[in-house]
Amino acid sequence: MKTSIAIIGIGNLGSALLKGIVSSGEFKEAAIYATKRQSVTEQKKGYILTNNIEAVKKAQVVILAVQPGQLHGLAEEIKDYITEKHTIVSTLTGVSIDKLKSFFGQNLAIIRAMPNTATAVNESMTCIASNGNAKPSKAIAEKIFSTVGATLEIDESLMQAATVLGASGVAFWLRIIRAAMQGGIQMGFDAPESLAIVAQVCKGASSLLQQAHKHPEAEIDRVTTPKGCTITGLNEMEHAGLSSALIKGLLASYDKINEIRDEVV
Ligand SMILES: NC(=O)c1ccc[n+]([C@@H]2O[C@H](COP(=O)([O-])OP(=O)(O)OC[C@H]3O[C@@H](n4cnc5c(N)ncnc54)[C@H](OP(=O)(O)O)[C@@H]3O)[C@@H](O)[C@H]2O)c1
Numbered sequence: 684m685k686t687s688i689a690i691i692g693i694g695n696l697g698s699a700l701l702k703g704i705v706s707s708g709e710f711k712e713a714a715i716y717a718t719k720r721q722s723v724t725e726q727k728k729g730y731i732l733t734n735n736i737e738a739v740k741k742a743q744v745v746i747l748a749v750q751p752g753q754l755h756g757l758a759e760e761i762k763d764y765i766t767e768k769h770t771i772v773s774t775l776t777g778v779s780i781d782k783l784k785s786f787f788g789q790n791l792a793i794i795r796a797m798p799n800t801a802t803a804v805n806e807s808m809t810c811i812a813s814n815g816n817a818k819p820s821k822a823i824a825e826k827i828f829s830t831v832g833a834t835l836e837i838d839e840s841l842m843q844a845a846t847v848l849g850a851s852g853v854a855f856w857l858r859i860i861r862a863a864m865q866g867g868i869q870m871g872f873d874a875p876e877s878l879a880i881v882a883q884v885c886k887g888a889s890s891l892l893q894q895a896h897k898h899p900e901a902e903i904d905r906v907t908t909p910k911g912c913t914i915t916g917l918n919e920m921e922h923a924g925l926s927s928a929l930i931k932g933l934l935a936s937y938d939k940i941n942e943i944r945d946e947v948v
Pocket of ligand 1: 691692693694695696697718719720721735747748749750751753756757774775776797798799800801802850
């Protein structure tokens with residue numbers, strides 16, 4: 684794809700994106716620039732690790748991958764160099780398109796993307812929302828985030844929910860995995876064995892939904908023999924509030940993100 688992309692901020696997310704974009708082969712013809720505030724000693728072949736203004740001037744797509752609290756300073760630095768030829772792609776949690784417009788310009792093409800930490804292993808779920816001006820560049824954003832996992836286009840009004848379900852979701856599932864691991868250890872497996880079993884079982888359960896397009900409850904029915912051990916265990920978990928605890932946790936997280944939305948920048 685012929686385009687030019689600047690990633691501003693190559694921390695956890697920015698560097699995973701850079702790696703995804705470069706290794707996917709989809710952007711062989713693109714010019715890619717990546718910037719970082721400190722320790723820019725490296726001059727990688729093919730990209731210029733340089734200052735923000737230089738990167739912005741050269742790029743059509745500017746991906747913001749700094750912390751929300753760093754946006755003010757960054758905007759002050761680059762806003763005069765952002766023009767209507769640019770598309771801004773923001774990964775910043777809790778920063779609305781309206782807020783970004785107030786920093787960079789009202790008529791800009793602005794896209795918000797909410798990936799998760801599994802970008803590091805190309806297994807992110809990235810929810811993408813955009814304003815009307817961004818229509819022509821939506822496909823580029825989808826292609827960029829497809830290099831690090833799956834994407835889903837959503838309405839911006841669902842961005843907070845996407846943050847809870849898709850980004851915080853990684854932590855929720857990891858805690859469930861850890862709990863299952865502890866159960867495995869109590870039954871006699873050592874920790875690495877228990878983790879190997881639980882992680883693969885999770886992956887398999889997920890693949891039944893994603894690859895075989897099964898409904899979760901239909902797959903549960905296939906495992907629950909009448910009077911058997913699976914239904915006994917499942918019902919015990921439900922008596923202890925498994926589904927309810929998950930839904931309540933998600934909604935508490937959603938309430939919290941809505942409460943802190945306007946405090947992030
Ligand atoms: N990590 C994820 O998977 C994930 C998921 C969803 C959303 N997000 C969002 O993505 C953003 C980045 O997250 P992260 O985890 O990658 O954070 P991070 O590891 O702290 O990375 C931020 C990077 O931005 C750089 N930076 C700060 N100010 C800069 C400036 N003025 N110019 C150039 N670079 C600058 C920092 O460089 P220095 O070290 O040189 O200061 C650092 O490398 C956040 O807004 C977060 O909400 C991240």
